[in-house]
Amino acid sequence: MKQNKYDEPEFFAEYSRLPRSIHGLAAGLEWTTFQGLLPDLHDQRVLDLGCGFGWHCRYAREQGARTIVGVDISERMLEHARVTTRGSGIEYCRCAIEDINFSANEFDIVISSLALHYVEAFDLVCRKVYHCLASNSLFVFSVEHPIFTALPAQDWYYGPTGERLHWPVDNYQEEGRRQTNWLTDDVIKYHRTLATYVNTVIESGFWIKRLEEPKPAPELTDPGEKDELRRPLFLVIAAVKDE
Amino acid sequence: MKQNKYDEPEFFAEYSRLPRSIHGLAAGLEWTTFQGLLPDLHDQRVLDLGCGFGWHCRYAREQGARTIVGVDISERMLEHARVTTRGSGIEYCRCAIEDINFSANEFDIVISSLALHYVEAFDLVCRKVYHCLASNSLFVFSVEHPIFTALPAQDWYYGPTGERLHWPVDNYQEEGRRQTNWLTDDVIKYHRTLATYVNTVIESGFWIKRLEEPKPAPELTDPGEKDELRRPLFLVIAAVKDE
Numbered sequence: 001m002k003q004n005k006y007d008e009p010e011f012f013a014e015y016s017r018l019p020r021s022i023h024g025l026a027a028g029l030e031w032t033t034f035q036g037l038l039p040d041l042h043d044q045r046v047l048d049l050g051c052g053f054g055w056h057c058r059y060a061r062e063q064g065a066r067t068i069v070g071v072d073i074s075e076r077m078l079e080h081a082r083v084t085t086r087g088s089g090i091e092y093c094r095c096a097i098e099d100i101n102f103s104a105n106e107f108d109i110v111i112s113s114l115a116l117h118y119v120e121a122f123d124l125v126c127r128k129v130y131h132c133l134a135s136n137s138l139f140v141f142s143v144e145h146p147i148f149t150a151l152p153a154q155d156w157y158y159g160p161t162g163e164r165l166h167w168p169v170d171n172y173q174e175e176g177r178r179q180t181n182w183l184t185d186d187v188i189k190y191h192r193t194l195a196t197y198v199n200t201v202i203e204s205g206f207w208i209k210r211l212e213e214p215k216p217a218p219e220l221t222d223p224g225e226k227d228e229l230r231r232p233l234f235l236v237i238a239a240v241k242d243e
Numbered sequence: 244m245k246q247n248k249y250d251e252p253e254f255f256a257e258y259s260r261l262p263r264s265i266h267g268l269a270a271g272l273e274w275t276t277f278q279g280l281l282p283d284l285h286d287q288r289v290l291d292l293g294c295g296f297g298w299h300c301r302y303a304r305e306q307g308a309r310t311i312v313g314v315d316i317s318e319r320m321l322e323h324a325r326v327t328t329r330g331s332g333i334e335y336c337r338c339a340i341e342d343i344n345f346s347a348n349e350f351d352i353v354i355s356s357l358a359l360h361y362v363e364a365f366d367l368v369c370r371k372v373y374h375c376l377a378s379n380s381l382f383v384f385s386v387e388h389p390i391f392t393a394l395p396a397q398d399w400y401y402g403p404t405g406e407r408l409h410w411p412v413d414n415y416q417e418e419g420r421r422q423t424n425w426l427t428d429d430v431i432k433y434h435r436t437l438a439t440y441v442n443t444v445i446e447s448g449f450w451i452k453r454l455e456e457p458k459p460a461p462e463l464t465d466p467g468e469k470d471e472l473r474r475p476l477f478l479v480i481a482a483v484k485d486e
Contacts, residue, residue, distance in 0.1 A: 166411035173472040229416040
């Protein structure tokens with residue numbers, strides 16, 4: 001099932017209030033790590049799967065990318081992306097990620113930020129990304145960490161006075177659909193184990209260049225951000241098309 | 244610090260009572276997965292790091308390995324390995340894993356079963372394994388999963404009537420020494436993130452062939468084993484020396 005939660009007004013409004021929606025890439029815990037895995041984008045042909053508000057597409061353009069295609073299932077997100085993107089050089093396409101149909105060798109890099117945990121057919125996406133990438137090119141993606149997606153509650157376990165006791169894990173090996181309550185009710189995500197993420201990428205023909213579990217900078221003192229040292233929130237993988 | 248817990252009588256006695264100590268490889272949840280990652284061992288030169296009672300060494304000999312070296316820090320474990328190994332073909336060496344000093348190209352495969360979470364210098368071990376392996380050869384190892392080693396308690400979180408509520412995760416990003424109480428008090432293990440395991444292997448010159456988080460067979464009905472579907476207990480990595 002391809003849920004298009006971002007086109008629902010209530011969800012869209014909630015999402016628009018997130019720090020990362022207002023302040024962009026730097027407000028995401030994982031951005032520094034993700035950015036560090038990107039090659040020089042100058043003159044590159046870039047595909048962004050699940051481009052949302054277009055922050056990554058605009059970043060690619062700032063870095064001198066030759067062409068940029070941003071794909072998203074949500075018209076509302078793309079509308080916002082188009083409005084906030086001045087000038088040319090970025091093509092926004094409405095399409096579910098698993099429905100992309102690009103030609104072989106059409107891109108020099110494919111990126112995807114926090115979108116693929118909404119996609120059931122991760123293996124299909126990997127095969128399609130492999131197909132449209134040039135040889136020796138990178139696929140860099142971030143997802144919610146399997147430790148974060150295992151339980152639908154996606155929340156800490158609290159003590160009697162409301163303190164965060166620890167992060168609870170359960171049903172880890174049972175992959176599949178999770179009906180979560182992120183921002184609003186009934187947000188469908190797909191839980192996969194870390195092994196499945198890694199092995200699916202490898203089976204699609206890539207080799208793993210780097211795997212990251214981003215954490216806050218050690219100098220951070222904000223208690224909420226410090227809690228991100230307690231559990232892995234995101235998983236980032238950089239893989240190379242081996243051909 | 245190189246702790247030699249297995250040479251302490253009380254710990255050794257407790258360890259000897261574990262199902263895997265009595266019944267061997269098949270009693271380990273991870274064995275089927277581990278075995279599936281091994282190549283044909285016929286005529287291979289095999290190194291086993293942390294060989295313990297020698298189960299993996301004897302398995303390699305059954306498969307027709309040419310030479311087998313088993314390394315362990317514990318004299319007591321090696322003594323038991325020697326007593327239970329009939330015939331020749333296996334050399335048991337007392338040595339801390341991080342102190343191995345083999346020649347280049349001395350082995351066709353290096354294996355390590357549930358030993359490397361006792362070793363602080365995982366990067367050093369990876370470099371030494373790379374050095375002594377022949378080109379295009381495999382390093383296959385299992386460790387306690389980072390989700391399992393994060394908290395020193397290494398135990399479920401229980402409800403008021405003693406039921407296992409969930410698996411608690413905390414301090415995940417804080418790597419290093421954990422003073423656990425596995426079998427007896429004061430067993431020192433080293434917690435590393437999954438990213439560190441993967442990236443250290445890659446930085447040492449290997450490419451990741453497969454990453455597994457073994458789980459019980461679906462037909463199992465034993466409640467204890469079924470709980471292993473709730474959290475990942477072990478991590479297994481198969482990596483190829485790329486040269």
